[in-house]
Amino acid sequence: MKKLVSAVIAFALVIIGITTGFVIEHGNSHDKTGEYAVELNEIERLIEQGDTDTAIIRTKQMREAMRTENADNINISIIIMGSICLIFLLSVGGYCYFTVIRPFGRLTGFAERVAQGDLETPLEYERTNLFGKFTWAFDSMRKEILRARTCEQEAIENNKTVIASLSHDIKTPISTVRAYAEAMEMGMSRAEDREKYVSVIIRKCDEVAQLTEDILAHSLSDLDKLRMHPEVFELNGFLEDLLADLNTQNDIIFEKPSYTIYMNADRNRLSQAVENLITNARKYAGTNIDVHINCDENNAYITFHDSGEGVPDEDMPFIFGKFYRGKNTNGEKGSGLGLFIVKYIVCQSGGDVRARNNNGFEVTLTLPVYEE
The missing domain is CATH 3.30.565.10 (Histidine kinase-like ATPase, C-terminal domain)
Known part of the structure; x- marks a missing residue:
């Protein structure tokens, strides 16, 4: 707002200077002081010669000419000042439109898009206008919201990855248990090997139990990585x-x-x-x-x-x-x-x-x- 007030004051001073120049130039261009002095000398000479009637008529004519000229000068000055004021108002209005109304309109549209969920479209802003810092802060807020959503999506994907990886790891010891169990079922193992097979099966079952605990711990504490x-x-x-x-x-x-x-x-x-x-x-x-x-x-x-x-x-x-x-x-x-x-x-x-x-x-x- 300080920038707007300073701009208006500076523009007003410029307009006043231009108006003063126009008035002075107009006055100089219509200055008839010399003519009026000659006319007054003629009237004085007629009075000295005793021709008072003619002197009175000439005096009335000079006064009428002076009144007409003054009226013309006033009308011209009014026209010039009105035109300058109109230009000044149009200039201030244009300045307010381009520096206040249009940026605020863009900001309003941007807020509506954010409210509708559009966080990808950036807000173009200029720090030199009145809303520069505000629009910058608003766009920064958009980026933070977008970053938060991205982090949330990554956390969801990490959760899926951990669950999938743990589930994948369960398959390996299960396949080993199945292989030893099938060998024992089909009688392919010797009596002295069965104890070893049973020991392996028990150990693999313990591994499955540990992986199951990892899945439970992950679901309870929201782990994003395996411990x-x-x-x-x-x-x-x-x-x-x-x-x-x-x-x-x-x-x-x-x-x-x-x-x-x-x-x-x-x-x-x-x-x-x-x-x-x-x-x-x-x-x-x-x-x-x-x-x-x-x-x-x-x-x-x-x-x-x-x-x-x-x-x-x-x-x-x-x-x-x-x-x-x-x-x-x-x-x-x-x-x-x-x-x-x-x-x-x-x-x-x-x-x-x-x-x-x-x-x-x-x-x-x-x-x-x-x-x-």
Whole structure:
């Protein structure tokens, strides 16, 4: 509002200056002072000569001429001032329209669109007009509402991802339990192996129970990520026992290194990652699975390699994405979460995952070693 008042005062001063110039110029252009002086001298000379009648007539004529000229000057001044005032009012009205009315109209339309749920259309604003700061604040509010809605949608998607990933992880121990149970039912196991099978089945049931608790905890506390519970353990022995439990089809080839490697990670989550990789290799490759461990001063490298067809090059950049399934699934059922879960667990453990085609498909887990 201060800008508007300052603009009106400045414009009024300009108009006054222009009006004064017009009046002065008009007065100068019609100045007949010299003519009236000559006329007065003629009247005085007639009076001196005794011709008073003529002097009176000439005096009346001069007065009438002066009155007519003054009236003309007043009329012209009124016309000029009226025109200038009209121009001034039109200018003020135009200024008010472009600086107040039109921006307020745009702001009203924008508020109506926001009320109808349209948060994508931005509000164009200029900080130099009267509503500049207000429109900027209004558009910032729109962005905050849009950001809040986006975060809410992301939270919903995260919830779906967690539920889907936990449900996916339940399938792996269930399939192991089923395989051992079928072997025992068909009498394919020896008497001395049955105790081992029962122990594996019990352990896998415990894993299912733990995953079920994760689903319950997620639904109760609205978790957006799986919880990790790291502990120190020896990697080679852990992996040997885990792969022995998973080797129901005698298709896993693993040679335990002679040295020891200690990790500080979540054993259950790392078991899920390994089981997902084994399950994927069986489902999509159907070949033997070679598992190797290498180590340097900082990291341990666990490599899983099958002899299948591998992953198409165009799918390789996306295989760790949520719900992504490649073109070579060959009708196999799946949720597209296996490798996503593997990468998440390994990254949460401070490591990384790499995949490549190398006469088959090869996945390498990089995990930091534990140093006391």
